Amino acid sequence: MAEHKYTRETVTSITQWVPHKLFSFSTTKPAGFTYVPGQFARLGLPLQAAQDSSPAIWRAYSMVTAPQQDGLEFYSIVVPAGEFTPRLAQLRVGDAIYIDKSAFGFLTLDRFEPGGNLWLIATGTGLSAYLSLLQDPNTWKLFNRIILVHGVRHEEELAYRQKILEWVAQGPAADGATGFTKLDYLPIATREALAHTPQERITTLIANGQLEALANCALDPAVSKVMLCGNPDMLLEARKLLSERGFAVGRRGNPGNLAVENYW
Known part of the structure; x- marks a missing residue:
């Protein structure tokens, strides 16, 4: 072949x-x-x-x-x-x-300058790319905090939840090390209430400030980098909300603080 x-x-x-x-x-x-x-x-x-x-x-x-x-x-x-x-x-x-034989896409950490807080926001199977990032030990060395937000309809759709909770507890399993960047995990369901997060759309939580309160971390463009991956409707609305706060996709020679990729 x-x-x-x-x-x-x-x-x-x-x-x-x-x-x-x-x-x-x-x-x-x-x-x-x-x-x-x-x-x-x-x-x-x-x-x-x-x-x-x-x-x-x-x-x-x-x-x-x-x-x-x-x-x-x-x-x-x-x-x-x-x-x-x-x-x-x-x-x-x-x-x-x-x-x-070739890989594609730009939802990668080289879009950002290192340091500050990394927000990984996904709906549904858009979680995939972030799982790859979190299984690379280098990701954990680049940022002060990582906040993973996964939006689904029902709790049963929170795939990989147990593995993520292990990373929250002990850091990256890739090399068994501890003491890395702190990971926060915010599972959000729109069709049923979960134990520690509201039953709401991610974009609503961005707009009303609850997402920041849940993470105890400000969505501040001066210190935060945000990745968005998921269905186009969520991306369109979230990108608009974040743009109003000063987040922007980088351009050649000018790293930004926002990266976006459609994923169904």
């Missing part, structure tokens, strides 16, 4: 977070595949179910794993009427999946 821009890889594990709705899966890693935490890969499937067919449908998925780890992991929602995700959800361990 040397003539192709993709390689054929193998599914090695599958985790069902919410049956028929949310799942993650691991694959072998293409030889020589490199990426920066926060980037995404293009995954391909054939139009027909036959394993030997060439890939014809491609979708972007952020890596959950950090670059130094063996294999790749991805997190997905099932869109029942979609062309890609129902097929993806039918894959089993040992099945083939195609992966572009």
